[in-house]
Amino acid sequence: MSDSTPAVVEHNPDLRHHFANMEQQTETAVMGMWVFLITEIMFFGGMFAGYVIYRHLYYSAWLEGSQRMDFWWGTINTVVLLCSSLTMALAVRATQLGHRKSTVTLLIITILFGLAFLGIKGIEYWGHIVTEHQFPGPGFRFAGPNTSQVEIFFSFYFAMTGFHALHMIIGVALVSFIAYYAWKGRYGAHYYTPVENTGLYWHFVDIVWIYLYPLFYLISHVHRK
């Protein structure tokens, strides 16, 4: 989280004035990032709690709703995100080793995977909202016994995957910001905290999806082809 502009101090230009040495600064930044990720866990946690409660209350509606999910797009999206996590991890490793060129290429691949994920998500949303009118509210259409409870299921689907997609967009912006500075040679073996923190954020967003995927797409064993 803590971006860095060089401050005038002896040997390492990136050492901020109030830290004793570089190691203390890096460990502090990583700890700060993890505390921030805990707030993100609790932020999504509120929605997961709502999901668990409603799944307990209206299981039949959850089954019906899950059968309307694009099972294949969901699976492909999971694979896309896992690949983006790989390239992100390799990018962080490349920065630590000081390979500027491979860092930039890996970060760009990560951005492409991120955009691919958002594109697939867009296709899914288009399918649910426009063609099948499953966005909650007056325009909601659903033939089936539990119409109103399925509307709650879709409310959760759009809320949780919507916030996840929002975090994805922030992630893509963050990575492109880091890629630009990496391309200009800001980071290297001596200073890679921003890249590492962006990597932590990206992997966190990936982990949220790792849980969203089974909870929305794999509830019922009957899948839409």
Add this chain to the structure above:
Amino acid sequence: MSAHIASKKLYITVWASLIVLTVLTAAVSYLELGPFNIVLALVIATSKMLLVALFFMGIKYISDKMTIAVIVAGLFWLFILLALSMTDYASRGWV
């Protein structure tokens, strides 16, 4: 900080196992296992999470105990929220 830099091979194998687990959980979801469907899906999801967290996020190489305590505390608080609010909904019909 001489951060532990894992070998590229390790990252690839972690990635491969993640893909395998994804395919597994997708395939298993076709079977009709009743209540075990959700249990199995969550077990696989949690193992994928651990893979990403330990290796990609480097929790395995974090030297400072306090950061690990922070991570564990975060998950425990999520558990508090889920478990205690479920005490209400699970025991609604018991009067």
Add this chain to the structure above:
Amino acid sequence: MASTLVAAPERENYLNNEYGISSWLFTTDHKRIALLYLVTITFFFFIGGFFALLIRLELLTPEGDLVLADTYNKLFTMHGQVMIFFFLIPAVPAVLGNFLIPIMIGAKDLAFPRINLLSWYLLVIGGCFMTYTILSGGVDTGWTFYTPLSTHFLDTHVIAAALAIFIAGFSSILTGLNFIVTIHRMRAPGMTWSRLPLFVWANYATAIIQVLGTPVLAISLMLVALERIFHLGIFDPRLGGDPLLFQHLFWFYSHPAVYIMILPGMGVISEIVTCFSHKRIFGYQFMALALIAIAVLGFLVWAHHMFVAGISLYAAMVFSLLSYFVAVPSAIKVFNWTATMFKGSITYSTPMLYAFGFIGLFTMGGMTGLFVAALGIDVHVTDTYFVVAHFHYIMVGGMVMAYMGGLHFWWPKLSGRMYPENWGRLAALIIFIGFNLTFFPQFVLGWLGMPRRYWQYSPEFQVLNVLSTAGATILAVGYLLPMVYFLWSMRYGKPASDNPWGAAGLEWMISSPPTTFNFDQTPTVTWEAYNYDELQEAPVER
């Protein structure tokens, strides 16, 4: 009291090392940010106080004759929202905590100075949204935003208010994050955990709650906003949505939030009681452990706000039992403060008067907490003025007293000037009297069954309401006095020495006001916390 302008020796410190607007608006010095917070929350304190006065004036008579019903509903809603999110939660952590924690642990600044400035800007932006909400018509959902009222049955500025609190919430989260990382990683050599002042322990416990609780409030307010804008039916009862789900998510944060408000106050009181009894704290480990225990157990008790809301019988019993466990650490702390005074050498300066007031009123607030945690009694008194009196005893009697005490105790360090002692004692006395006259009658009103948030009430409650309104006016005067003489002391106050109270702690070993980087070189701590036996007593006449 007019005294000539006393020229303070012009040493270079954090106040006079640079001037101009940008030196304030773009500072990353934790001490300047603390003063920025001080101005912001004082502004909102007087807005919230103004609403409180209007409410009390309306309640002078049983009929609703001062304001319309809708206006009254907006008054108590915004009184709650402004006071809680823009005064109580930021007050001690952001003002005193920001100023003192780096100094108390021997650091030059917080771990993330720029995030610290971002926190202040978030509070100001949230404050702008709140001010916009107030000026453009207000919001009348109650500070609790209960659904389905807030999502389907009101068309006031609910989204603007929710956004204001959402943004102010992130200011609180980032302050918490900053404190946790700073206290963990930036302590001076020798400053072990058992040598940390209890004020630092208190802010550490508060930071845990801020970081783990606030995001859940953020998501619940965001879901309310999404339901109003995009008709997401999560809380919509017509679709089968459960109205209790919002209450669970809301109170999961909002009960720990009351500990965010009181724990820093407890830290301040521990510092004041030890200094003005000139004695070590009684049972240091228990006091520190009690703070952490309150923070952790505070997360397990939230549904004691929902005993009659429709939760199941057995869930209510579980939460009632857990609520009694969280009361034990608070009891320990009160006993330890009292034991600290035993065999001390007690002076009656203003901070100590506020500490006496705090211990007394917080004890009454905590005791009435035992009443409302008992299931049988809570059914009768919840949502009545008994609960209103209970939480005002803790918030105003406890937290604001502690904040006032802390402000007086560290004022020499903040401004380099001494406040006028006798005016301070007078203000403390007026606040104590005004407070009790305002809120004690409300206990009786609540036991008689007067519901809260009532614009009109039945005639037999009038006498007690008139007493309460009288108290409110005295309280208002009590709060105005410090505002006046603090400003006066900035100009005409006697220059303060480094350690006017003879207090223990790193902050009393540097100049007042301190230099920008606090310490010339990082100190090494070799003494235990509250080492008053090694400190000679402060001169009797101050």
Add this chain to the structure above:
Amino acid sequence: MLSNTFPLWPTRASTISGQVDALFIFLLMLCGLMCMAIFVAIVVFAIRYRKRPGHQATQIEGSNAVEFTWTFIPAGIFLFIFVWGAYIYFLERTPPRDSMDVYTVAKQWMWKFQHTEGQREINELHIPIGRDVRMIMTSQDVIHSFYVPAFRIKQDVLPGRYTIAWFRASKAGTYHLFCAEYCGTNHSGMIGDVVVMEPAQFQSWLNGGGPMGSLTQTGEGLFQSLGCSTCHRLDTQGRGPNLIGVFGKPVLLEDGRTITADENYVRESILSPAAKVVSGFKPIMPTFQGIVSEEELNALVAYVKSLTAQPSGAAQNPTFQGPAASKADTTRQR
């Protein structure tokens, strides 16, 4: 200007209020004692150990023994208070079986009561002394809260669900009824009176009511006119489950769970039938959401309850013989 009465203690008018007051007085004394102890200790210490020349503060680290005493003794006392409070709450949340049902519909800023004998009241509730009265309450819009200070009972009224509150009045008189959960503009106007009458007076008040059929008869009429009887046949096993003797008994559901058929289950099965389908049946029942009003829903629930051979079934209640159940066609108030 000042009201004539200046009460300092709410009247005790229900059986539970005595126990609530007992716990309250106990806590008042315990906490009063503790507060006094601390105030006196502070004042004594402040004076006795005030700073004066020749007086030195003696440094005391603390003592674990003292700390443990004032940790475990308060914990013990708190547990005792918890058990006492939980006991009273248990009594308040478990209504006796043969209580007299009053169906309540809370609406933004008024209370509507339906007696099983057919009487309908707004913001007024007439109940007999010495009779367990069970309030079966739901809301048409937002959350309200049924609060009678004299009875020491309060229960939030939720939209989309029944909540239950019960009491047994022990003193005749007129008592305040308040709405205790903020519900919008006229929250403070949503008040009423609970009139507790001697049984004989109550009986004559009941008879004085208009020739409306009892709630169960209204429910029966609806059961026919809405076509429920076509599937839920009372003689044989139709396409829907036979509802004779269902109420209050455990029901095995299609997905293997068993739940007790209480008011909330009947209501949910009417409004969203496929949520909890009885095992062995298909989810073919259409939803009546938006077709059936809250009052009609209460009537249907009362009718389904009357199908269970309860000794004091609402319709065949020996003591409160409803007005001659005229066979007049049941007027359906939309």
